[in-house]
Amino acid sequence: MELVAMRTLELARRRKTVRRFLPDAPPREDIMTAIKVAKEAPSGMNAQPWKFVVIDDPWLKGKVRELCEGEERKFYSGTKGDLMAWLTAKGFTPEKPFLSEAPYLILVFGHTKAPYWLQSTWIAVGYLLLALEELGLGTVTYTPPNPKPVEELLKAPTEYKLQTILPVGYPADPKPKYGRKKLEDVVGFNGF
Template sequence: MCAAAARFADDMHRRRTVREYSPRAVPRQLIIDAVRAAASAPSGANQQPWHFVIVEDAAVRKQIRTAAEIEEREFYQRRAPDEWLNALAPLGTDADKPFLEIAPYLIAIFYQRHGLHPDGSKFKTYYAPESVGIATGILITALHQAGLVTLTHTPSPMGFLRDILKRPVNETPYLLLVAGYPAEDVTVPDIQRKPMTEVCSIV
């Protein structure tokens, strides 16, 4: 058990966020199984307040890119404080998001601010953002284990996702996950994770 845990931790420390993707096709069932793993996550009162939209249609991915880049340009040119832009500078990010079209799959993740009974009446959901965050972590891990790379993309605001993907008003966009194979000549920033002594305490 200890050896298996160490191997898993080592493998996850090799996981990197990737911004350059290959258009190479990915088996749909691989994505579905990763989402199935995510849907096993624990949730407040077992309400499972999430919905995952797997986006494979090229025209829809293009539409999402166009809408996302409008928000991103507004962020980089007007909304982002200098401190935030300075923090992003080493990563080389900007308002252009070609990966939203090039990668074969996007997974739009929504959380339910409240649930809806069959008659349309509302019911309260508990710890919805936290629950969906846990499910998203499992999804990223599942895709990594399957040999794919991912990117978490959170343009703000993300209301356009609900409109483009025709989701109900009780669902709030949580995150857009890019998934696929890395480009052959991909590079990633040279970053280091914090040591365990900084992120973990034992009492």
């Protein structure tokens, strides 16, 4: 049992945010394998409220990028204080080139009428992230500030809400993984 847990721990430790990708597209089968893993996630009442939309069409990826960057510009124009200082310090801007440069986009939607849809969908995203890492693929969990334009572009049913866009490909991002808190800082037994 410990060996299995250590393998999962190693995947989690290795996994980092990737915003730059090599131009070579991974096999489509790898994308489907990762989604097969994600769909095994637990969900409230076993509703399995997730929907994965995979985009590899260059025009459609470009359109998603255009819509997201438009919403990012609105977001940045109204952002101040600590958040804006952090974004500036990290070099973030409204431009999201990874949305058109990554070979694939996996858009994860949640069915809002299902019980515990939000928690269940994000558990599936966690499974997906580790599966992609195991396959040697990188991604970032990009959450558009306003998902509505992308939902409309893809003609998503109104009861489905876009949760995240995962640009996926072979990593070409040299940035190291951000540090993590110590175990004793995040665990309490029998109380907070």
